[in-house]
Amino acid sequence: GQQLNQSPQSMFIQEGEDVSMNCTSSSIFNTWLWYKQDPGEGPVLLIALYKAGELTSNGRLTAQFGITRKDSFLNISASIPSDVGIYFCAGPNAGGTSYGKLTFGQGTILTVHP
Amino acid sequence: DAGVTQSPTHLIKTRGQQVTLRCSPISGHKSVSWYQQVLGQGPQFIFQYYEKEERGRGNFPDRFSARQFPNYSSELNVNALLLGDSALYLCASSPTRGGPNTGELFFGEGSRLTVL
Numbered sequence: 001g002q003q004l005n006q007s008p009q010s011m012f013i014q015e016g017e018d019v020s021m022n023c024t025s026s027s028i029f030n031t032w033l034w035y036k037q038d039p040g041e042g043p044v045l046l047i048a049l050y051k052a053g054e055l056t057s058n059g060r061l062t063a064q065f066g067i068t069r070k071d072s073f074l075n076i077s078a079s080i081p082s083d084v085g086i087y088f089c090a091g092p093n094a095g096g097t098s099y100g101k102l103t104f105g106q107g108t109i110l111t112v113h114p
Numbered sequence: 115d116a117g118v119t120q121s122p123t124h125l126i127k128t129r130g131q132q133v134t135l136r137c138s139p140i141s142g143h144k145s146v147s148w149y150q151q152v153l154g155q156g157p158q159f160i161f162q163y164y165e166k167e168e169r170g171r172g173n174f175p176d177r178f179s180a181r182q183f184p185n186y187s188s189e190l191n192v193n194a195l196l197l198g199d200s201a202l203y204l205c206a207s208s209p210t211r212g213g214p215n216t217g218e219l220f221f222g223e224g225s226r227l228t229v230l
Contacts, residue, residue: 033219041224042222045220048218090156101170106155106156107156
């Protein structure tokens with residue numbers, strides 16, 4: 001089945017620093033989604049990407065849909081303590097009928113030191 | 115507007131028991147999906163229901179079953195619980211929209227199941 005590989009697995013940064021993380025796949029995805037999960041809660045959608053090469057921003061977050069359709073990147077600028085959490089990339093399963101069927105990466109754990 | 119709601123939030127069961135988890139989607143959403151998230155991993159797809167029919171099933175044993183009701187709420191049932199079933203069970207709903215290749219899901223806070 002499809003697999004998504006996220007890197008790095010964890011990051012420890014100082015408040016105010018910029019953060020970059022990425023997600024790669026051996027197969028093509030037509031949609032890339034980035035979620036954040038806080039402890040004890042469900043994932044929350046941050047950014048959705050639908051077109052190869054697309055660059056989308058949401059506040060301090062910027063994500064890009066790789067031109068090969070096999071990767072995506074998420075950047076966080078000027079990190080703050082509330083950015084702490086686990087960041088997941090996700091994409092719809094092969095077949096395209098993607099209502100509810102997402103493959104998730106293993107997550108990048110972000111820790112921000114004040 | 116209310117988001118996806120799940121119940122119970124936490125529960126403890128023993129091996130061999132059965133459990134039922136409940137989910138109410140966002141108003142107007144007709145699709146409900148269930149995911150299992152083991153500690154330290156990303157969510158794993160279990161089921162997807164749309165318009166009360168099972169549309170997708172992940173690689174889980176037959177001990178796992180689900181259904182969707184006319185009001186689009188859903189239940190996930192797990193029989194003959196094993197220690198390895200301990201996990202956060204997430205329900206997600208999505209809006210009705212045309213065409214494939216769209217996968218935005220809105221998750222509830224999950225039900226934390228501990229099997230002893």
